[in-house]
Amino acid sequence: AYGSLIKKETLESINFFTEQYTPSFMRFPPLKWVVLHFSSIFLVNRLFESDREMLKGGSKVLGISYPELLLGALAFDLEVASHNCSGVIALGDATSDHNIIHGRNFDFLGQGVLDKNRVVAFIREEGKFGYVTIGSPITAAGTTTGMNEKGLSIQLNWLDTKDNYFFGKSIPSLLRKILTEADSVEDAIKIIKGNNRMRGAILIICDREKGVVVELSSKVIGIRYPKKGILFATNVAHTSEIAPLMKWPMDKNPNNKFREKRFNLIIKKYYGHIDVKSMVNILRDHRSVISQQDVLDGLTINSIRTTHSVIFEPKKLKFWVAIGEAPVPYNRYISFDLKKELSSIPYNHQIIPADKFTTSSIFIDGMKGIKLMWKADKAVRRKKYDKAIKLYMRSLKFKGFDHARIFLKIGNAFLLKKDLCSAEKYIIKAMSTFSEYMHIKPVGLLLLGKIADLQKQREKAISFYKEAIKAGNSFPSVIKLAKEYIDKPYQ
Template sequence: MAKKRKRKIWLYVLVAILLLLLVFIVYFKIVTRIAPPTELHPDELGFERVKVDEDYYRCEGSWLRKNDFGLWELYIEGKPLELGVMNGLLTSELVKSQEDAFVEQIKVMIPSESYLKFLKYFTAWFNKDLDSYIKQEYLLEIYGVSGFASENYEFIGDKYDRILNYHAAHDIGHALQNLNLVKCTAFGVWDERSSDSSMLIGRNFDFYVGDAFAVNKILAFVNPEQGYKFASITWGGMIGVVSGMNEKGLTVTLNSAKSDIPFGACTPVSIIAREILQYASNIEEAMAIASSRKSFVSESFLIGSAEDHKAVVIEKSTDTTLLYDPGMDHIILTNHFQSDYFKSTPLTIENMENETSVYRHERVQELIQAKESFDYTDAAELLRNRKGKGGKDIGQGNEKAVNQLIAHHSIIFKPEQKRFWISTHPYQMGSYICYDLDSIFRYASDVEQEKVIVLNDLKIPSATDYTINDFNLLNIFRYQADEFKKLIAEGDSIPDEDAVIPLFIMTNPEFYYTYDLIGQYYQGKGDVGNAVKYFKLALSKEVASADERKNIEERIQECSDE
């Protein structure tokens, strides 16, 4: 009798646990579901895309086409929902391929299925209030784009939830572990530092989530119903801004900074940048917008203003927004805060001591000081520079270089002339092509198929010191480095390693990471003699960061203890 009673009690407990679990699942689904900003489905607007020619589409007064340099040029106009629907309809294949590339790279970066599932639910919970921090007009625009997203990722979330959350991907990376996806470099010169005294701004957007992610870059020309017309360099599904200029000659670019761990959703930094670009005409207005929004993470907004004839940095942490103005004829921005208040904080000090930001800042200062003045071709030369301080060869792809050969895009602005130059493949080593914002918006809605909107006479030629052989060699190095990492993880051996390892070294002989990988390979095999030899060779090169140097030194110690 007692045993039956115990079984009944355990049965009741089990049923109660299952009911609680069911209640929790239902509750989780309810509180994490983000309702669309309108009941109107994007299809109900009745827009249709017309294919005019190969890689050329039109819809009403909006259009998308691929230029001779491989860049997609997009023009959209209208109210917020119309902007989103036009964008999504015209770029539907690009939206889908971009999500394919993003999800595939996330799987490469996070191979654990269990951690990916955790990430999915963490993101859903973390961002459950995300829509309350984004203006209604941008929610409508994102919703419009999301109607044309892929059907293949419903297991991650519905289309609107996914596209909305992708706008916070950069911020979520910080939220999880300060992921080093972004190590950008930017600078500006004016007055005596500029060859014609007008302002010149350049930046490398070194945001890397796989090569496929950077294949289909979109140059978006946006004519919103409210606010200023603007141009932005973006990708399929993205309405936020990372680099752009508006019709008033105001420019915005983003550089990440080391951040506190946030505990809930706020406004994604790309959406803050979008609002600045659409509604600010000068530094004061940009600062007012940035100050009015609470961000997920710490970020630096480099603001160039034709009206103010200078560039400044808006430094924004999760609870403080400050303006940094160097008070000189030039400005440099990498990935650390520079204002008196922020540069003394523990996070900034840690970042400056352990990461590559200070080194790149000092390298840009060297390059600026080496020239009397800059024009747009000089700006491209600086942004393409692959050497370390003092012109030292630090290997290809070193994070200490201004040009790490991973850039999604590189861009040069002349705000007072409202012109900009955007890089073409590969990275920033191909031609930079020029656009004039005023002339584009003058006839954008009536542009004809054969109309070339690139200013070919102002094109910056491809880098002469970077050949197809250099490009191929770097790709071989990166492929072989990935193979080494697989061998290290699986504990396998290289067939004919005496021949393979010297060939691997030849692909990138001055890069510390080449020797670090070989050392790790030998350490995994138990060959501590060769492991220590290559670890010491790695330390003899320019190691990217203090943390990386410490890791290599610890591996040497591990070998000594064996």
């Protein structure tokens, strides 16, 4: 039964996603029940039958409604914001012993919830392959990161494509089917081809001998293969089949561009002697290609939102999981033996120590500020703007992270509470402060256009929107909104 051994953690994670995807005016019990009930009718067939049965059992054990569990299980498929997942395969001559090593960082929402409630779940169904899934309790009826007893490992990276298909299968549910039925990359691809998907995704799939990146839209797939024993993936497609279907192409997504550039640089450093420890260093990497400095908060391989980090050794049926709070790759990694775990055989876990960066003032100070920012973001979602502004202001007392983003968030919060003078002040301050994040200027211009519209200064607003379009070349969502507001004033 879904969540039966981790009831508290599952409930907390499900509540987070129910709040995330249910508009505030629908959170009153009667309306919430109606929304969830009718949503479940349309969404239930997005999961494979075994996943639906797992959720039904979990509903009874947890005392939480089946529709709420279903919404949580489909969190990845419903999410529309861009993320910064990374993954890399090293095999053959690229490794120290001709091993195959698969490392992944998972970046998603829910810092303070999903990282705190991260689980390593060992699952075996009668007549199917046993496997491990690592991540939030909400993905136990599916998987985003896992490996089965045949040595097939798999990871899921977010990708937004133009051809989302409501009647397709959930991506995490599809991955769980692969883990329970496939013992090779070829078998996994056959299962993928046999099922349309709800949305796009990028998968890394390895077996004991080889690895591939499979790029997906709802009905099309493209496959990339290692070059000189190396293959990595972020949240951007490169195959001729999927690249044209992306909503966020490579040249429109600086985050992916910079991470992939950094991957190319750091792989050269370790090439020929990559082992588990050097893979840990790759996943921990936080060197900015903009400033050429190690940063806590920037466009880096190790994102501040990384909620789980895992390294698989398919040949050995071993894997390593980072423990602790986001960003988790800085923390200790602990080893697991999948064969022994599935057979309940005791063994000694190995430990790779935490990164020394965690003892630096940049990390300690920066994380204090970042955690306040996350709390403030939550307050904004709940429309508690005064509380959010106070938390953002407190976060500015700490160094080591990007203050321009905080100024922009403060400006947006003031805008939402209709304090236009204060909003303008902080937005301009954000745009004049150095930032690694390239969205600051286009988003700032868009917000200034909104302010001008609310002040009934239409020509000024249109001017800001046009500037936002020029500056927002890398951000299609900004361009789309700016064009809408040029046609119809923001209210």
